Amino acid sequence: MGILKFTVTAKDPGSLARTGLLEVKHGSLETPAFIVVGTRASVKAVDPRELKAMGVQITLANTYHLMLRPGAEAVAEQGGLHSFMGWDGPMVTDSGGFQAFSLGFAIEHGVGKMVKMFPAEGKHDRAPVPQRPKLAKITDEGILFHSHLDASKHMLTPERSIDIQEKLGADIILVLDECTSPLSTYEYTRDSLELSHRWAERSFAAHKTDQALAGIVQGGAYEDLRIHAAKWNAAMPFDSYAIGGSLGKSKDDMWRILEWTNAILPENKPRHLLGIGGVDDVFGAVERGIDMFDCISPTRLARMGIVHIRPESGGNAANKWRIHLNGSVKAEKGPIDPACGCSTCTRFSRAYLRHLLSTGELLGFALTSTHNLYFITKLFEEIRQAIKAGTYQDLKAKWLAG
């Protein structure tokens, strides 16, 4: 057992939404929490001081990227990820398994975790189009992949993943798993699930430190497989749980998967929905018992000039709480969002940000990324407050209107 204590502090009477206090080696955080992604040991363009200042509680870095550059040993020599990247708070690393998916199925099937992510909107069911040869191969031993950087060959076994994550030194680490595609057959998904469970056992056996270890529930969109996986994981003495793999072909698929899974996972351990973080996804998942989310979209969208606006400023489900700074922007004189209290909105105009982005000035990326991270961080603060105050449904109605 690693260092992890989870205390449920409040429950929403009308749903499975709950608040919690999660205590890990490098500090504590309140849940539901958004985990800010710093893929290569850096939250892109944003200084860790800024993250602290805006209330970010926890970050996540990627084992796959860091094992290639600079290498786990190099990070360990610098005293681990916390010291390396200047983040002294709670931190998660993933196992590298998702990148096997990205290098494998995502390439071969032309899909994301939900089919609709890759094809054009609304075309959820079109036939998959193989796009490029995949770069990863799954064997019982582990994941054999070619680096996306130089095509060098690497074997990522459960033991190697744990060893790397122990060298990196995050507070919560993940077992190695295979992330299947929404287009994978029942048979493939079932066999993959068993493989993931064997890898999880090997991950558990290899784990030697006081880092918390999270199991991952797989099973695609198949009810019996998800239930089997949830039961299998619940029976293992993991410190924490993550829900991974294909989340189906629609939001409704995702909701069902969460309902099957969270009815089984132990109530007294935190549940992390991997790689999801849209506003509507967050509300739907929180009320189905999810405690943690991670997603790269706040910083990725920001670098594209896509920034979030709150409901008070016109953000809604139809516009996805987004405006495009590079497109036509009204109210050029004001900030991105007059209802936002971030260090970008309180100091800079849309016009200035657009100028920075259109001229390629690097500061622009930092300022828009800061705004989007603040947006999602404050949303989670509001969600926690609402659960405690018994006003979760009101908050949800306010955000999802329109």
Add this chain to the structure above:
Amino acid sequence: MGILKFTVTAKDPGSLARTGLLEVKHGSLETPAFIVVGTRASVKAVDPRELKAMGVQITLANTYHLMLRPGAEAVAEQGGLHSFMGWDGPMVTDSGGFQAFSLGFAIEHGVGKMVKMFPAEGKHDRAPVPQRPKLAKITDEGILFHSHLDASKHMLTPERSIDIQEKLGADIILVLDECTSPLSTYEYTRDSLELSHRWAERSFAAHKTDQALAGIVQGGAYEDLRIHAAKWNAAMPFDSYAIGGSLGKSKDDMWRILEWTNAILPENKPRHLLGIGGVDDVFGAVERGIDMFDCISPTRLARMGIVHIRPESGGNAANKWRIHLNGSVKAEKGPIDPACGCSTCTRFSRAYLRHLLSTGELLGFALTSTHNLYFITKLFEEIRQAIKAGTYQDLKAKWLAG
């Protein structure tokens, strides 16, 4: 007369080095001062809060770049440059004249302000190699140039330059001048000087606001022309003075130019050496009576992974107070410079910075730029302290040793 008050506060007994208090519309600063360049209304990759925190006193933005994007009117609509870029302290804009040089002679002659800047080190006297057609043409009316962005035609007259700078709203603005090349003949430089003086008169006549207006001393490396230009400028009621144009073919040429010029410019007005900021240049110019410097090199070098180290950490004239983070770097565990107190060196290792730069992580540019700006800002603080304490020569000896 614009808003500018300059008070000499101390003098070095052994040279013309002096400290001063310069008061302008948006605040005051101590001289000698390093002016941090924010070409397109942004000090590349660095948040203005970071500039304030490290003690940066004054910034400079470029009329040429801002007239093209986003346009002076767009900046004025946002309340001027201070509000636009979130810098509420003293600020300078240049006149756009130097870019006419960059687009003209610098392209045609393949040179910089000193010949040695463009060719390989040590080849000061090689024949100039025309490289590309120049993009600017000088007429009596002004500078006709093609935008480097879209080849659109623009005419920058003295009146237009002043109008733009008034819209931008910096504390100190510059007259339009022509910057000649170190390879320009005596006759060309002489005729250009007279043109610059006619433009200066027109700039002066066009100037209507309370911004301080600086004259620019031209004349290349020709003694009689520099003396003539210094006298002409000294007789004009400019608030401040800048020394521009070709600074010759060697450091000794530059020193002579400064000696000719500063013997004539009024002692009670600040003197700005345009576009120069190397450590050895700064010491040589300060002791010849220069009060202000600006240079893009701290941030430009930083983005290339070239960072400064202080004498205590091995920085000297031979290595130009530089190490290359992308090359082989010893003491990987430590910061760039253990003797540096900047927010990068107190938090991050060379190994991390190298990781960020080699993976293209945007944070790397911010952190190295912050370090280099801190380095030069602290150098100027030390110079001011040394002048006041009568230890300027000792400080110079410490820095220029090796």
